[in-house]
Amino acid sequence: MFNTQVTLEQFLTSIAQTGQLLGVSFVGGVLIGLPLGILLVATRPGGITPNKAVYNIANPVVNIVRSVPFIILMVAIIPFTRLIVGTSIGTTAAIVPLILYIGPFIARLVENSLLEVDRGIVEAAESMGASPFQIIWRFLLPEATSSLILSMTTAIIGLLGATAMAGVVGGGGIGDLAIVFGYQRFDTFVMVVTVAILVIFVQGMQSFGNFAARRVRRD
Amino acid sequence: MFNTQVTLEQFLTSIAQTGQLLGVSFVGGVLIGLPLGILLVATRPGGITPNKAVYNIANPVVNIVRSVPFIILMVAIIPFTRLIVGTSIGTTAAIVPLILYIGPFIARLVENSLLEVDRGIVEAAESMGASPFQIIWRFLLPEATSSLILSMTTAIIGLLGATAMAGVVGGGGIGDLAIVFGYQRFDTFVMVVTVAILVIFVQGMQSFGNFAARRVRRD
Amino acid sequence: MIQLRNVTKVYTRAKKTITALDGINLQIDKGDIFGVIGYSGAGKSTLIRLINYLERPTSGDVEVDGLVLGDRSPSQLREVKREIGMIFQHFNLLESRTVSHNVGMPLILAGKPKHEVEARVAELLAFVGLEDRGASYPSELSGGQKQRVGIARALASNPKILLCDEATSALDPETTRSILALLQRINRELNITIVLITHEMSVIQEICNRVAVMENGHIVEEGRALDIFLRPGHQTTRNFVRTIMSIDDEPVAQVDGERVVRLEVLGDALGEPFIDRLKPDFGLRTHIERANTVYVQQTKILVLVLRLSGEPGAIDAGIAYLESAGITVLEESADV
Amino acid sequence: MIQLRNVTKVYTRAKKTITALDGINLQIDKGDIFGVIGYSGAGKSTLIRLINYLERPTSGDVEVDGLVLGDRSPSQLREVKREIGMIFQHFNLLESRTVSHNVGMPLILAGKPKHEVEARVAELLAFVGLEDRGASYPSELSGGQKQRVGIARALASNPKILLCDEATSALDPETTRSILALLQRINRELNITIVLITHEMSVIQEICNRVAVMENGHIVEEGRALDIFLRPGHQTTRNFVRTIMSIDDEPVAQVDGERVVRLEVLGDALGEPFIDRLKPDFGLRTHIERANTVYVQQTKILVLVLRLSGEPGAIDAGIAYLESAGITVLEESADV
Amino acid sequence: ANDDAAGGDSKTIRVGFGVGLYEQMFRDGILPILEDEGYDVKITSFSQNLQLNPAMKEGSLDLTIFQNTSYMDSVGAELGSDMSRLNFIPSAPQGLYSDKFKSLDDVKDGATVTVPQDPATLHRAMALLESIGWVKTNPDADVATFSLNDVTENKYNLEWKSLDLAQALTSLADVDFAVINGNYITTSDRLISSALAVEKTMDEQTQLITSVLTKDLDTDWAKDVASAYDSQEFREYVEGDDTYVGWVMPPNWK
Numbered sequence A, B: 001m002f003n004t005q006v007t008l009e010q011f012l013t014s015i016a017q018t019g020q021l022l023g024v025s026f027v028g029g030v031l032i033g034l035p036l037g038i039l040l041v042a043t044r045p046g047g048i049t050p051n052k053a054v055y056n057i058a059n060p061v062v063n064i065v066r067s068v069p070f071i072i073l074m075v076a077i078i079p080f081t082r083l084i085v086g087t088s089i090g091t092t093a094a095i096v097p098l099i100l101y102i103g104p105f106i107a108r109l110v111e112n113s114l115l116e117v118d119r120g121i122v123e124a125a126e127s128m129g130a131s132p133f134q135i136i137w138r139f140l141l142p143e144a145t146s147s148l149i150l151s152m153t154t155a156i157i158g159l160l161g162a163t164a165m166a167g168v169v170g171g172g173g174i175g176d177l178a179i180v181f182g183y184q185r186f187d188t189f190v191m192v193v194t195v196a197i198l199v200i201f202v203q204g205m206q207s208f209g210n211f212a213a214r215r216v217r218r219d
Numbered sequence C, D: 001m002i003q004l005r006n007v008t009k010v011y012t013r014a015k016k017t018i019t020a021l022d023g024i025n026l027q028i029d030k031g032d033i034f035g036v037i038g039y040s041g042a043g044k045s046t047l048i049r050l051i052n053y054l055e056r057p058t059s060g061d062v063e064v065d066g067l068v069l070g071d072r073s074p075s076q077l078r079e080v081k082r083e084i085g086m087i088f089q090h091f092n093l094l095e096s097r098t099v100s101h102n103v104g105m106p107l108i109l110a111g112k113p114k115h116e117v118e119a120r121v122a123e124l125l126a127f128v129g130l131e132d133r134g135a136s137y138p139s140e141l142s143g144g145q146k147q148r149v150g151i152a153r154a155l156a157s158n159p160k161i162l163l164c165d166e167a168t169s170a171l172d173p174e175t176t177r178s179i180l181a182l183l184q185r186i187n188r189e190l191n192i193t194i195v196l197i198t199h200e201m202s203v204i205q206e207i208c209n210r211v212a213v214m215e216n217g218h219i220v221e222e223g224r225a226l227d228i229f230l231r232p233g234h235q236t237t238r239n240f241v242r243t244i245m246s247i248d249d250e251p252v253a254q255v256d257g258e259r260v261v262r263l264e265v266l267g268d269a270l271g272e273p274f275i276d277r278l279k280p281d282f283g284l285r286t287h288i289e290r291a292n293t294v295y296v297q298q299t300k301i302l303v304l305v306l307r308l309s310g311e312p313g314a315i316d317a318g319i320a321y322l323e324s325a326g327i328t329v330l331e332e333s334a335d336v
Numbered sequence E: 001a002n003d004d005a006a007g008g009d010s011k012t013i014r015v016g017f018g019v020g021l022y023e024q025m026f027r028d029g030i031l032p033i034l035e036d037e038g039y040d041v042k043i044t045s046f047s048q049n050l051q052l053n054p055a056m057k058e059g060s061l062d063l064t065i066f067q068n069t070s071y072m073d074s075v076g077a078e079l080g081s082d083m084s085r086l087n088f089i090p091s092a093p094q095g096l097y098s099d100k101f102k103s104l105d106d107v108k109d110g111a112t113v114t115v116p117q118d119p120a121t122l123h124r125a126m127a128l129l130e131s132i133g134w135v136k137t138n139p140d141a142d143v144a145t146f147s148l149n150d151v152t153e154n155k156y157n158l159e160w161k162s163l164d165l166a167q168a169l170t171s172l173a174d175v176d177f178a179v180i181n182g183n184y185i186t187t188s189d190r191l192i193s194s195a196l197a198v199e200k201t202m203d204e205q206t207q208l209i210t211s212v213l214t215k216d217l218d219t220d221w222a223k224d225v226a227s228a229y230d231s232q233e234f235r236e237y238v239e240g241d242d243t244y245v246g247w248v249m250p251p252n253w254k
């Protein structure tokens, strides 16, 4: 049962790495995805400030990035990664492709959430002479908050799955530990422990997300 | 430029495999995810038919499945896969874990979409004496259709990303071609062509999804 | 038919509680058109939502058709609800479905065959004046049109009880009148019980046989519509009544030696040429200060506020004559 | 102030087109309280939404404050809109924000400092009678309370023009009256132009100086409120007017030798004791068939429908007398 | 060839390939021979090596061409699958490469070295490093579960960068040294001869092999596969194609 090759230190390091991968990439992904999702909603035909040019660039860009399998994305952007963080390997290097992977995904979820806001709200905003920025910031985002929180929960859990691939560029993390020891080296103990840790991560994040969304929705 | 190791036939086979992986897994994923998402919405505290027991099983189950990195999931369920499709390798075998991967993800997106439906609609349904099934089928799903379509679009594109990992069990497909030749053998031509094909896939699906959602929303 | 016993409904949020209903007792009989009127926030919507158990009372019992709803299982409650149509204050239409589909929904839920649903929908749409809008979606309708869709939907399944939460508040008077006439017709012909929330006294006036007046979660007055109109007991009731009988508006400025009286003429008295007789027979000078003709449920009432002057005895005699003719005469006091 | 020239609005869906507005010409002057009345679906909401360009006309020009809106850039349009408050038929409140936040929104958008916003919000909430509900969320309010929040929000930034789409339709008469009184006050004191859509003639009666009557996308009648009330030209207008002057309801059954006349008494004529003189001076028997006292913008009007009988010449003489006293006398015809 | 296929006339062989160029070599050099002999060959390629042996064990594959003997034995024990080597095949040797340094002597304390992630390949890599005196490893370590924890002595305190095999070459610029599998060098524009150190000889344990379940060892199709790899025709193909420059040929070819 406790017959394992992995040391406690390795476990702890992995957890820290996953925390770093997840935290930094998620923040980065939100910083890219939220504005991008807003851009898609605002500039789409019939949107707040319809803009064919911007929409017809942003929309395919999101699609293109989302098209590339994550492992390929990791490799394809190595020159870019190196430019940003100075190296193409290790935890920090894994963060760059993770951000690029989750950003456009978040953009789509944000787009979907914002599109669900009642049209009447936008009309009220327009009737007050709100600028596009104000419409987004003061009306759309607050009204969509509960849905956005659930979307972000979905995104961060998806991101956790992707962090498991970080090992390809030596990024480490719990998921990589599961793959390298649990999977490649038949270490059942590691497999069970890592999956348990991941389940706890996910359960925690989902519960928090559900709670926060319910809080915002006040039901 | 055209210096490649991959034959046209391999390309065509891969496209067909991706079509199969994507199509069958998506259908399977929807068959699992849609009911599961509905279940989460219906049985949640304050839902249509609150049921602590069911919710407290379904919710963590979704979390647990979503916790497991896809590559591990693929391997972990091999005995199950073999039971279902008779083999653990090849395209059909890859479909089983893909369904298991995308189903709970779809469930979360469905959950989010359904929660956005106006409470007044549920009240109207209740006032007509609609059964929980009718509330879902006749009220919630129609009202959430546009959002559900966008969610499904997001899901199928996410699924496409996951199909790239099908090669781990010999499942083939465009994404695998990209990994095996583009990534592992530095075949730039294959890389470019496969990514182009994926982009076309994604762009097509997203455009169709956007179109259908707009159609349903009638704007 | 419907009975509320000691019903209280308290909303709690954070540390604040709002008592929407406070010890309500109410009985609505089969075949009633029961009006509930009251100021905004009085608790009218809350009250009506208790009747089909969209809202559960904090305490007290709600009984419909002999069944205490609190004791029912969810599926039994659904049975009860199928017999109760509801028109919502905010319509609550399915945006994703056509007008026809919305209207036909209760029938679809009941599993009625397609042609039957279609026939009934066509009939209902014609009735609410939207025969050519069946294929439209709610977002393409005006406010009043949406409300009419909501009305048609509530009637679709021929419910035993119809709950109307401001069912005509978004409608113009013509449409309101035709809707009210329909409600009255279904009430008579099918013996449907109707509970009708409104803030318009004219709605009550037009069709309700009984009225409850609400204020701050309480029922402050309740009774036959005609009685309430002629003898509003509570200040709130009076405020509502005066909206259609503008005579009560302001106290009449009184001049010494004059008497200001309010005459209520109805029934046989309407045939009496009383106005002709005051001068010749009693030597009274008469001045019409205010006048109103109202119909309360088809009963014509003529209300006059007159300034009478003449010999003190003569005025008394004149009033005695009026009363003998079956006219109610009230001294107007300055504080009403 | 507001001018619509040849405005048409056509909605197209699938193969169907709906002409919501058809060749509208309208001028609203600064300081007007302009009422728009019409049946459900007449195009009232569409019309008002053109004024702040929430909806673009299919053809024709909308001019506000000397600016043709169609020529404006988006940011210029926003400038214009900031000067126009709007109360929506369906409230359109932010569900995620408290009542206070909703009301203060126009000020927040204008970048006003926090304490200023708070002070103004408190003032507005007190005005609409929701002083203790600032921390509530819209979902916790009754229908009328939501509407009051919408009203407070529209007033927050002291707009030059106020557009009200059924601003009081969900309100009880008391609240309606206090809201209307406020509108009138801000109109007088701040010289705000108000465009007010309603299906309630009593609202028009209470505060509008000018009225347009709409039907099927057309303005069928337009003019001073008093004129419209006394001499409704179009059948639709008449239908609306009769809702507050119930006298027009049904033709009076006429008996041979009798004449049925309608008297309109206003201004100085109200002081004339005409009812006293018909019998003694002209030998006429008088029967009050219907009567109404209405106030159109504080002007009192007494309308009586009388049955007169007596010598043929005497009736004519009586009528001549009434007219000489400044009373308008109209022969009631059976078809009104 | 499962029982009904191999036993009958259809002569089907189901072959699985993992990471590397062995599939290409098979398609170009072996497949024509087998097809001439009337075999219907079904190829399944895996993007990772791990599922091949389980697939053969469950009977989904007849033949796998991706592993070396030590890995086969070790995994066979782990899985309880009785597998045997059919024959050796030309193999791409691992090498130690650097873009920053020209010689092994340039190694400094704390230098970063890329090593493979999967146990078998890592095991080979450490054997290479051990052969140049940089590390010592636990001699009892099992190939199937070999990990960096089995490195017992690290003379230069080398910092290991454990990466996906293909990634080693791509990220060469970010480390001091990298152990890279020969097939990646072959498909890039580098030469195996540019390595600072190469696996000198691939021994019985590390030379790539074709493997089958032991029970299939004596079947006709297995023998036909083995003889195809030993055929003159195949040798000529390998020797005439510059893809295989620097590769290590089967011991029995000499």
Ligand SMILES: Nc1ncnc2c1ncn2[C@@H]1O[C@H](COP(=O)(O)OP(=O)(O)OP(=O)(O)O)[C@@H](O)[C@H]1O
Pocket: C139, C140, C141, C142, C143, C144, C145, C170, C172, D011, D012, D013, D018, D019, D020, D038, D039, D040, D041, D042, D043, D044, D045, D046, D047, D089, D199
């Ligand atoms: N988006 C739309 N698509 C199609 N038709 C529309 C749309 N919006 C309004 N209409 C139609 O235009 C006509 C005028 O609508 P409008 O909302 O202006 O009526 P209204 O006078 O405000 O009625 P109400 O008093 O019922 O609110 C109606 O027939 C309505 O159905």
Ligand SMILES: Nc1ncnc2c1ncn2[C@@H]1O[C@H](COP(=O)(O)OP(=O)(O)OP(=O)(O)O)[C@@H](O)[C@H]1O
Pocket: C011, C012, C013, C018, C019, C020, C038, C039, C040, C041, C042, C043, C044, C045, C046, C047, C089, C199, D139, D140, D141, D142, D143, D144, D145, D170, D172
């Ligand atoms: N969910 C809730 N949470 C908190 N308070 C509520 C809630 N629903 C209603 N209330 C409060 O209960 C009181 C009664 O509301 P109700 O909707 O019954 O009023 P109403 O008589 O229908 O008024 P209106 O004519 O304006 O529709 C109001 O003060 C309202 O704010």
Ligand SMILES: [Mg+2]
Pocket: C044, C045, C046, C089, C165, D142, D143, D144
């Ligand atoms: Mg209400």
Ligand SMILES: [Mg+2]
Pocket: C142, C143, C144, D044, D045, D046, D089, D165
């Ligand atoms: Mg309207």
